[in-house]
Amino acid sequence: xxxxxxxxxxxxxxxxxxxxxxxxxxxxxxxxxxxxxxxxxxxxxxxxxxxxxxxxxxxxxxxxxxxxxxxxxxxxxxxxxxxxxxxxxxxxxxxxxxxxxxxxxxxxxxxxxxxxxxxxxxxxxxxxxxxxxxxxxxxxxxxxxxxxxxxxxxxxxxxxxxxxxxxxxxxxxxxxxxxxxxxxxxxxxxxxxxxxxxxxxxxxxxxxxxxx
Ligand SMILES: [Zn+2]
Numbered sequence: 001x002x003x004x005x006x007x008x009x010x011x012x013x014x015x016x017x018x019x020x021x022x023x024x025x026x027x028x029x030x031x032x033x034x035x036x037x038x039x040x041x042x043x044x045x046x047x048x049x050x051x052x053x054x055x056x057x058x059x060x061x062x063x064x065x066x067x068x069x070x071x072x073x074x075x076x077x078x079x080x081x082x083x084x085x086x087x088x089x090x091x092x093x094x095x096x097x098x099x100x101x102x103x104x105x106x107x108x109x110x111x112x113x114x115x116x117x118x119x120x121x122x123x124x125x126x127x128x129x130x131x132x133x134x135x136x137x138x139x140x141x142x143x144x145x146x147x148x149x150x151x152x153x154x155x156x157x158x159x160x161x162x163x164x165x166x167x168x169x170x171x172x173x174x175x176x177x178x179x180x181x182x183x184x185x186x187x188x189x190x191x192x193x194x195x196x197x198x199x200x201x202x203x204x205x206x207x208x209x210x211x212x
Contacts, residue, residue, distance in 0.1 A: 002076040006093035006177050008034060008211050015210035021203030022123050022192030024132035027210075028053060029180045034092065034211045036177040037188075039152050041204035043168030045191040046151040047105045047125040049144075050080060050088045053183035056139055058084040062101040062147040072157065074099040074149065080178070083146075088184050093177035096170045100155040102163060105129065105148050106193045115195040128189035138185060150191075151176055153198045167197050 010016060014033075019025050021044070029035050037046050052058040064081040066072050074080075075098055080089040104110070107126035111119040126145065133140040152170040155163055192203050 003095055003097055004076040004093045005095060006036065006175070008036070008177070010209060013209040013211050015208070017208045018205050019188065019190045019208055020205050021190055022128070023190055024128040025186070025188040025190070025208065026132045026136045026138065027186050027208075029184050029186055029210060031180050031182050032212075033180050034177060035089070035180065035186065036093075036175050036209040037151050038173070038175040038207035038209065039096065039170045040172065040207055042172040042174065043152065043170050043198065043200040044204045044206055045153040045193065045196070045199045046206055047129075047189040047191055048149045048151055049129070049146070049187045051140065051144065051185045051187070052082060052086065052088065053185050056144055056185070058082045058086060059144060059146060060088060060149065062149070065101060072102060074101055080149070087181040089178040089180055091176060091178045093175070096152055096174040096176060098154070098169060099176060100150040100153040101147070102157070103150050103153060103155040103165065105145075105150075105189065106191065106196070111195070119195060122194065123192035125189035125191050125193070128192070129187060132187060132189075140185070140187070150198070155198070165196050165198055168200060
C-alpha cells in the first residue's frame with residue numbers, strides 16, 4: 001500500500017466529466033497530462049485499457065507491467081508498460097492503495113460462467129468496450145481488447161494461488177492519478193456488474209479529470 005495524495009485541485013483541470021455506472025468512455029490523453037479517476041461513491045470497478053495514440057498495437061500489457069515491477073497489484077509508482085515495452089502511464093498518486101490487473105473485464109461469457117446462465121444477457125464491460133470503439137472512428141477493433149486494469153477492484157490472490165473477488169477496499173472519494181508518458185487513448189468501461197462484491201453489488205458513477 002502506498003497512499004500518496006495529489007496536490008492538484010479540480011478547478012484547475014482542463015477536463016472534468018462524470019461517467020455514469022455502466023457507461024463507456026474513450027478519450028485522448030496527451031503526453032505530460034495528468035489523469036485522475038475519482039471513485040465518487042466507493043468500491044466502483046473501473047475497467048481500463050490504454051493504447052499508444054501513434055500505434056494502437058502498442059497497448060497496455062498486464063503481464064509486462066507485472067513483470068517489470070515485480071508486483072501483481074498497481075499503486076503509486078507503478079509504470080503501466082505496453083506490449084512493446086514502452087511506458088504508457090506512471091501512477092503518481094493513489095488514495096486507495098491497490099488496484100487489480102488480473103481479474104479481467106466482465107463479459108457475457110464470464111457472467112454466465114461465474115454467476116448463472118440467465119446472467120448472460122446482463123450488461124458487461126466487454127460489451128461497453130465494443131460499444132465505445134464501434135462508435136469512435138479511432139482505428140480500434142475488437143482484437144485490441146486485451147487484459148485490462150480494474151481500478152479500485154480488490155482481487156486478492158490466496159496462498160494456494162487462487163484469485164478471489166473480494167469486497168472492495170476503496171471508499172467514497174478515493175482516487176488514483178497518473179501521468180501520461182506518451183500520447184495515449186484511454187478506454188474505460190465503468191463496470192455495470194451487479195453480481196460481484198468488488199463494486200458492492202451497486203455500480204456507481206466515477207469522475208474523470210485531466211490536467212495540463
Ligand atoms: Zn465489468
